[in-house]
Amino acid sequence: MADIDVRILENAEHRSAHDIAGAAHHNPPVSDAAWAYLRDLREPGLTLGAFRSGTLVATTHLLRSHLAVPGGSAVPMAAATGSGVRADHTRMGIFTRLKREQLALAAQQGFAIVGNIVSEATIYGRFGHGVGTMSRALRLDPRQARMRPEVPSGGDVRLIDPETSLTLLPRLYERLGPYRPGVIGRSGLWWRAKWERLVRSGKCPVVAVHAGADGDDGFVVYETRQREDSGSRVTLMVTDFHAARPEAVAGLWRFLLGLDLVEEVCVRRRPTDELVEGMLVNWRACRTHTLNDDLWLRFVDLPAALNARAYGDGDPVVLSVTDEFLPGNAGNYRVSPAGSEQTSEEAQLSVSVQALAMAYLGTTSFANLAAIGGLRVHDGKALPNADRLFGARSAAFCGTVF
Ligand SMILES: CC(C)(COP(=O)(O)OP(=O)(O)OC[C@H]1O[C@@H](n2cnc3c(N)ncnc32)[C@H](O)[C@@H]1OP(=O)(O)O)[C@@H](O)C(=O)NCCC(=O)NCCS
Structure with missing residues (x-):
């Protein structure tokens, strides 16, 4: 579009950007009290705006984070959020313009990956994002869940009080580290905007912390809801649950399921390989409510992203990667247990950058990608080799909303 300008916004324009994105999600303008916290989530220079005839009509912004990858290290990731186009300016190609600038900004800032939690699954594939982690939403009947x-x-x-949680939770989350592929870093700005704001609003959820032999090693955060016809019983909505060690995970589940006057425990996000059903005498006391796409990944610097993770044992594989939106990523990559390098060798598998994002943390196997037409196989023996290389011991899981 000829009359659209896209640029990085000044700090003074961030609130208008917040309200544009809010309105696109059918939210009212932000109050002064909420903005006092939310403005801190935005680092200068990481919010983009699109202007038509000088009026801001669309926006998106990036948060600094990092993504845990197989092998236990982490790769710089920009968490993209606050994306929206004014309702009277949609389907004119404005977001496509913003995405181009956003990915260029992410590359310039040294991020290898852009991550998103998406509003609709139909939007981001065209920009090269793929489902990098999945999560399970669970419902348990605590009276049956011994x-x-x-x-x-x-x-x-x-249980810890809200004031204590302000320092304890960020420290504990940091201590857990990249304990599973897909877990992302939460900056101080994230904690202030997403947690301190809740605490200061007086609507702080309940926080329970698990301590093992080496100190605090896990936490859950939950709210309660009461149905009119449920007597004194409430529904527990668990909104945040992180623990690395199996003992801490089990200890926190035991705590949640032992709470009095609870008719149902609903947990929005848990790893897909956590066998909660198997912890229970009655397997069916835990039901999968939904299986969800969790964190979507978009490679900005594919060589850096491929080199950041560890690979399993397997013969080397040569992948031909296509990337229509960021052609700089395209090329042939030789992946082996020692790492990844660009190569002129002939490709054994051809894969789009979007499909590769689904396999990057082991969430989708190459065999499954082949089965759904998500890649082209030139050499059949490369498929099992790719799965040996890219497979991960634990299912990737993010569990952080941004
Ligand atoms: C989603 C949104 C940002 C897209 O903005 P936009 O400026 O209309 O997008 P574009 O005009 O650049 O569209 C690019 C392509 O995506 C498609 N598209 C855009 N939004 C879509 C949606 N919600 N569902 C399916 N396709 C969509 C367009 O049809 C177009 O397809 P084409 O390339 O085949 O022609 C905008 O509709 C919006 O603000 N929605 C509400 C808030 C929201 O969901 N934000 C995303 C948060 S993760």
Whole structure:
């Protein structure tokens, strides 16, 4: 579009950008009290705006983060959020313009990957994003959900007050580190905008912390909802649950399922390989409510992203990667247990950057990609080799909303 200008916004324009994105999600303008926290989420120079005839009509911004990858290290990731186009300016190609600038900005800032939690699954594939992690939403009936005796008993679980949570939760999350592929870094700005704001609003959810032999090693955050006809019983909505060690995970589940006056425990996001059903005497007391796309990934610097992760044992594989939106990523990559390098060798598998994002953390196997037409196989023996290389011990899981 000829009359659209895209540029990085000044700090003074961030609130208008927030409201444009908010309106696109059918939210009212932000209040002064909320903005006092939310403005901190925006680092200078990381919010983009699109202007038509000098009026801001669309926006998106980036948060600094990092993404845990197989092998236990982390790669610089920009978490893209606050994206929206004014309702009277959609389907004119404005967001496509913004995405081009956003990915260029992310590359210039040294991020290898842009991550998104998406509003609709139909938007981002065209820009080269693929589902990098998945999560499971669970519903449990605590009256039926007795834990089997051999499940680790875990350590102590204690409730902490909102003020304590302001320092304890960020420290504990940091301590957990990149404990599973897909987990992302939460900056101080994230904690202030997403957690301190809730605490200061007086609507702080309940926080329970698990302590094992080496100190605090996991936490859950939950709210309660009451149906009119449920008597004194409430529904527990678990909004945040992170723990690395199996004992801490089991200890926190035991705590949640042991709470009095609870008719249902709903957990929005848990790893897909966590066998909660198997912890229970009655397997069916835990039901998968939905299986969801969690974090979508978009490679900005594919060589850096491929080199950041560790690979399993397997014969080397040569991938031909196509990337229509960022052609700089396209090329042939030789991946082996030692790492990845660009090569002129002939490709054994051809894969789009979007499909590769689905395989990057092991969420989707190359065999499954082939089965759904997500890649082209030139050499059949490369498929099992690619799966040995890219497979991960734990299912990738993000569990952070931004
Ligand atoms: C989603 C949104 C940002 C797209 O902005 P936009 O300026 O209309 O997008 P574009 O005009 O650049 O569209 C690019 C392509 O995506 C398609 N597209 C855009 N939004 C889509 C949607 N919600 N569902 C399906 N396709 C969509 C367009 O049809 C177009 O397809 P084409 O390339 O085949 O012609 C905008 O509709 C919006 O603000 N929606 C509400 C808020 C939201 O969902 N934000 C995203 C947060 S993750």
